[in-house]
Amino acid sequence: MFSCSVGLEDCLEEIDAQEIKSLAIYKDGKNDTLYFPDNKNFPYESAGRLLRNGRLVQRLRKKAASHANVQLEEGTVKFLIEEKGVVKGVIYKNSAGEEITAFAPLTVVCDGCYSNLRRSAVHNKEEVLSYFVGYVTKNTRLEDPHSMHLIFSKPLPCVVYQITSNEVRCAAEVPADSIPSIANGEMVNFLKKTVAPQIPDGNLRETFLKGVEEGLLEIKTTATKSTMSAKQV
Structure with a gap:
């Protein structure tokens, strides 16, 4: 530890990492910027990192x-070891393909939304609400790199923000029941013809379109999910 x-x-x-100090919002041709509070009594600077x-x-x-x-060892965790509802360790496969059992006083699972351990750790009902489709525009600097740019586009919002000094992440939310195919070009067509025209003309739209054209093989999708406990269901 x-x-x-x-x-x-x-x-x-x-x-x-890029410092962020505000949220720029765009909707129906209007825009405004919400700045993080500048509280002199707070011991830390009001800023985030992208x-x-x-x-x-x-x-x-x-x-x-x-x-x-x-001591760090790379491997793929296959199972959590539980005793009376308490996680005691893990069974993982190391780089040589051997299954190893390891016990620890504290086991931390940080395995993402597609974790194969989720069902054993959380017994909630999952529902996919939408997908975020994202990519990185390289060799680009936004005119306002210290803001996260949120565009209330239709059918769902999209965001554009600086993640390194010369890279910008663009992401659009897509309904779960109508996600375009990346393989046959439907996704690119959706981003260019449906989302891009709703992004303010100028630096933001140019950055969004540049990433679509140059990052065709790097478009990734991530599900946004809602989890409900058995009692809520």
Whole structure:
């Protein structure tokens, strides 16, 4: 275990994370900017960081491995070991293909929305509400890189924001029951002809379209889900 607070700021600098201080909103041809509160009595600056997630995880792993009392081993977790409803450890497959059993006083699961461990850890009913379709526009700098740009487009919103000094992430939300195919070009057509015209003309729209044209093989989709407990159902 290591202190995230000691190494996190260094990791953010190493991965070129971008500072965010406001939310820019666009709807029906109008726009406004909501700035984060500037509270002098608060011990920390009111700002966020926009970044490439994978790079941060890799830097945190590297930072953790630099501590003498930390041992990192890469593997794929297959099962959680439980005793009377309490997680005691994991069974994982290492890089050599061997199944290893490991016990620990604390097991932390951070495995994403497609985790194969989710059903064993949380017994809730899941419902896919929509999908976020995203890609990165490279070699680009927004005119206002310190704002997250939220566009209330139809049928669902989209966002554009700086994640490194020369990369911008663009993401559009798509209804779960009508997601266009990436393979046959429907998704590109949807982004160019349905979403792009609703983005303010100029730097934002140009950045959005540039990423569609240049990042065809890097468009990714992520499900947005609602989870309900058995009692709520």
